Amino acid sequence: MSHHRALRATVLATAFGAAGLLGAGIASAHVTANIYGAEPQKGGSGAIVFRVPNEEADAGTTKVEIDIKPEYGISSVRYKPVPGWTAEVVKTTLPTPVKDGKNLDVTEPVTKVVFTAQPGSGIAKGESQFQEFEITAYSLPSNVDELVLPAIQTYDNGQVVNWDQVEAPGGEEPEHPAPTVHLAAASSGDGHDAHTASTSTTGEAASTTSADTTARWLGGAGLVVGALGLGAGAGAVLRSRRTAK
Incomplete structure (x- = not known):
């Protein structure tokens, strides 16, 4: 086989492999939390992108809520504006302060971020579209290895899907897994x-x-x-x- 033919075969095999992975991803579409870039560190800040696919043939997504555990002690969350959507950061006053990733007391941690589609907007019905919602959180907890960030997806027909199931170690993926983010060890290099x-x-x-x-x-x-x-x-x-x- 000539060099050019071998190269062509390699390219075709790679393309088919990528197509297979893409097909598998679409078939098992879930709400996921993604990190584009360096893994966020414990006690630091991190940009998290929630990818929300529409999974109903006859209904579109009009609201996405991200729940944040108060014990994480995250005191600040910012969001990236999404055209056609409004956003709200919700804080909750606690009876007893919790410690954040810097070991500081937090009495009003962020507990929810709500994205709501404006009239005429949203994620269209069917299974061909998704939307990404980006937030930046500070400071991330230092006492956990993974953030569990349940999501609530609301459709325009009133249906609500809770993405809040935690996968057991060594077990199968649940039907509606909660989005998760792994935290890297804190760096001393600054x-x-x-x-x-x-x-x-x-x-x-x-x-x-x-x-x-x-x-x-x-x-x-x-x-x-x-x-x-x-x-x-x-x-x-x-x-x-x-x-x-």
Whole structure:
């Protein structure tokens, strides 16, 4: 098999594999909490994106509620505006303060974020659309490895689906699993690792540029030497012809 045919076969196999994964994802569509980028750390802040697919053939989604446990002690939540939707951050006053990820007392933690579709908006009926709702939470708890963030999905026909079931260790995925987010261990570097990575990347770029410049210089020198050699060879041929005459 030629190189081009092998490459083509690899590309086709990858495409079919991706299509299979995509099909499996659509078939088991749930409300999920996703992290796009670095994993949030305990005691820090994190951007969480809730992906909400519509799963009813004859009804569209008009409200999405995200429940946040008060014991997490999350004192601040911001949301990214979604066109056609309004949002509300709900806090609850507790009789006894809880500790946040910085070991500070919190008496009014955030306990819910509600996204409501405006008239004429929402996630359309059927199974072809989804919407993403992004929030940023601070400070994340330091005493848990995973955030469990139940979601409530309301349809325009009055149907309500609670995504609040927690999967048992080693068990099968429940019918309506709660969105979850894993928390990484707190870093003591305070961004040092990111700075190091940036410096390393810059160093690699500089090294690449230097190597490229050297290669171009050597290439140019090679051309000059080649031209001189060609001229010398041509001169030798002419001299030999004159001598023969």
